[in-house]
Amino acid sequence: MTTSSSHGHSARRQGVRSRGGFRSHSTSPRTATGSSSGRSHYGRSQHRGRSFGARRPKKRGDHIDEALFINRAVPKHEEVYAPKHAFADFAIPEKLKENLAAKGFVAPSPIQDQAIPVALEGKDVIGIAATGTGKTAAFLIPLITKLKEPKNRKRIMVLAPTRELAQQIETEFRALARGMSLWSVSCVGGSPILRQIRELDRGVHAIIGTPGRIKDLIERKKIRMEEFDAIVLDEADRMLDMGFIPDMRYILGLMPKERQSLFFSATLAPEIRRLCDDFLQQPVSISVKTRDTASSVEQDVVRVSDPHKKLDMLAEILSRPEVSKVLIFREMKRHVDDLAHELATRGFKALALHGDMRNRERDRAVKALASGDAHIVIATDVAARGIDIPDITHVINYDIPQTYDTYVHRIGRTGRGTKTGHALTFV
Numbered sequence: 001m002t003t004s005s006s007h008g009h010s011a012r013r014q015g016v017r018s019r020g021g022f023r024s025h026s027t028s029p030r031t032a033t034g035s036s037s038g039r040s041h042y043g044r045s046q047h048r049g050r051s052f053g054a055r056r057p058k059k060r061g062d063h064i065d066e067a068l069f070i071n072r073a074v075p076k077h078e079e080v081y082a083p084k085h086a087f088a089d090f091a092i093p094e095k096l097k098e099n100l101a102a103k104g105f106v107a108p109s110p111i112q113d114q115a116i117p118v119a120l121e122g123k124d125v126i127g128i129a130a131t132g133t134g135k136t137a138a139f140l141i142p143l144i145t146k147l148k149e150p151k152n153r154k155r156i157m158v159l160a161p162t163r164e165l166a167q168q169i170e171t172e173f174r175a176l177a178r179g180m181s182l183w184s185v186s187c188v189g190g191s192p193i194l195r196q197i198r199e200l201d202r203g204v205h206a207i208i209g210t211p212g213r214i215k216d217l218i219e220r221k222k223i224r225m226e227e228f229d230a231i232v233l234d235e236a237d238r239m240l241d242m243g244f245i246p247d248m249r250y251i252l253g254l255m256p257k258e259r260q261s262l263f264f265s266a267t268l269a270p271e272i273r274r275l276c277d278d279f280l281q282q283p284v285s286i287s288v289k290t291r292d293t294a295s296s297v298e299q300d301v302v303r304v305s306d307p308h309k310k311l312d313m314l315a316e317i318l319s320r321p322e323v324s325k326v327l328i329f330r331e332m333k334r335h336v337d338d339l340a341h342e343l344a345t346r347g348f349k350a351l352a353l354h355g356d357m358r359n360r361e362r363d364r365a366v367k368a369l370a371s372g373d374a375h376i377v378i379a380t381d382v383a384a385r386g387i388d389i390p391d392i393t394h395v396i397n398y399d400i401p402q403t404y405d406t407y408v409h410r411i412g413r414t415g416r417g418t419k420t421g422h423a424l425t426f427v
Contacts, residue, residue: 064400064401064403064407066301066425066427068404068407069300069301069397069407069423069425070299070300070301071297071298071299072298081109081110081113083108083110083113085108085113085116085117086106086107087100087101087105087106087107088101090116090117090120091120092120092141092142092144092145093144093148093180095180096144096145096148096176096180099175099176099178100137100141100176103176109133109138109288110133110288111127111129111134111138111286111288112134112138112141114286114288115127115139115262116138116141116142119138119139119142119260119262120145122260123282123283123284124260124262124263124280124282124283125139125263125283125284125285125286126263126265126268126276126280126284126285126286127139127262127264128264128265128266128267128268128285128286128287129264129286129288130412131266131388131409131412131413132388132412132415132416133288135234135264136169136172137172137176139158139234139262139264140169140176141176142262143156143206144173144176144177144180146229146230146260147177147205147206148180154227154229154230155205155206155207155228155229156205156206156228156229156230156231156232157206157207157208157209157228157232158206158207158209158231158232158234159209159210159211159214159231159232159234159248159251160209160234160235160239161210161234161238161239161242161244162210162238162382163186163189163191163210163362164362164387165234165235165387165388166187166188166208166209166210167186167188168388169208170185170186170206170208173208182205182206183202183203183205183206184204184206184208185199185200185206185208186208187207187208187209187210187213187214187217187223188209188210188213188359189212189213190358190359190362191359193213193216193217196213197217197220197222200217200222200223207228211239211244211247211248211251212244212247214247214251215250218250218251218254225251225254225255225256226254226255226256228255228256228259229258229259229260230259230261230262231251231252231259231260231261231262232261232262232263233261233262233263233265233275234264235264235265235266236263236265236275237265237268237405240269240272241405241406242382245271245275248275252275252279261279261280261281261283263275263276266408266409266412267405296415296420296421297411297412297414297415297421297423298420298421298422298423299411299423299424299425300422300423300424300425301424301425302317302425302426302427303427304426304427310398310426311339314328314343314396314398314426315343315346317394317396318343318348318375323393324375324393325372325389325391325392325393325394326375326376326377326392326393326394326395326396327369327376327377327389327394327395327396327413327414328376328377328379328395328396328398329378329379329380329381329395329396329397329398329401329410330379330380330399331380331381331401331402332380333354333355333356333380336353336354336378337352337354343376343378348375348376349373350374350375350376350378351364351365351369351376351377351378352365352377352378352379353365353366353377353378353379354379354380354382366387369392370389370390378398381401381406381410387413388416389413392414392416392421393414393421393422394424395411395413395414395423395424396423396424396425397424397425397426398426400425400426400427411423
């Protein structure tokens with residue numbers, strides 16, 4: 001494996017071209033050449049006109065119309081949102097305003113602009129917003145404010161579907177609550193539970209964790225839910241996919257009836273709606289979602305007529321200079337490991353990410369891609385949920401996802417903020 005970025009790009013190019021690239025094969029992205037007409041570098045499909053008119057795919061196992069994997073990106077600057085507030089306008093502690101300013105927060109995103117004032121009033125919220133829209137600050141800002149209210153003796157809890165997301169939320173909590181004498185702990189599976197218990201015994205204001213580990217700590221009598229008066233369910237649809245609904249119901253059922261509940265989800269499946277009906281009190285619904293797929297993601301397919309040439313084609317794509325930070329999705333853990341090994345033997349800086357890996361190994365893979373020490377991470381859907389790595393240039397679906405909702409979540413890893421991303425799906 002190469003040790004420098006420039007050497008890595010050179011090795012990638014030489015490693016592929018020495019095998020002939022995919023120009024010598026009959027299989028290629030629909031057009032392997034770019035054009036001056038402004039078309040995608042990967043070409044456009046004959047199905048282009050059906051991108052929005054195609055039937056919505058059904059549940060797991062059913063066919064997904066490949067036209068849904070094709071869509072031209074709409075630059076973010078074309079979507080103008082005029083916020084009604086500035087962070088300085090909110091009735092929040094001055095120190096919190098200082099911390100927001102230090103992080104460069106000036107104008108709220110749409111979900112922040114609409115959810116924060118409602119949550120500051122103590123109301124329950126159902127927030128429908130895609131990943132990367134600023135949901136974390138939308139619930140942390142009002143909850144940090146709640147924790148600093150005079151005579152407040154309660155605590156807050158945030159539930160997230162994966163340990164990576166829970167740890168990212170706790171990192172954000174610490175940054176926003178800096179200098180405010182507020183303490184937090186991340187309670188997630190895959191990390192030493194005794195260390196988490198020690199933190200809980202010292203006393204914390206915020207517990208941020210995954211449902212399974214939180215339930216375990218409740219049963220050990222290390223967490224007493226009667227001490228909490230606010231709870232967040234972040235990416236509730238992902239928790240539904242991962243089978244956490246019973247655990248969430250168990251946790252919510254132990255909380256005092258007088259509490260504030262903030263539920264955030266990219267979609268509102270019937271089971272999530274029933275959860276809202278059972279546990280939220282007169283919630284205010286806020287939706288900033290305009291369509292299924294991120295408008296800032298250029299989406300295309302890569303056709304492969306010969307399965308034996310699939311890896312060569314992937315290698316050629318990864319060799320392109322503009323493909324600099326890549327997240328590749330596979331369906332099975334062993335296939336993740338196999339592809340990581342194959343790419344490493346070809347000179348790519350590729351790392352695996354799946355649920356059988358230790359927590360520190362998963363953290364190392366995420367940090368390596370974020371820092372540029374790795375060019376590629378190959379992941380399963382479960383492992384990649386909650387990952388927030390800046391500036392991912394490309395998401396590649398090496399395996400077609402089981403459902404269209406999974407596809408939407410996958411491509412949400414790129415095209416974040418004001419950036420334009422690219423998503424390629426092998427078909």
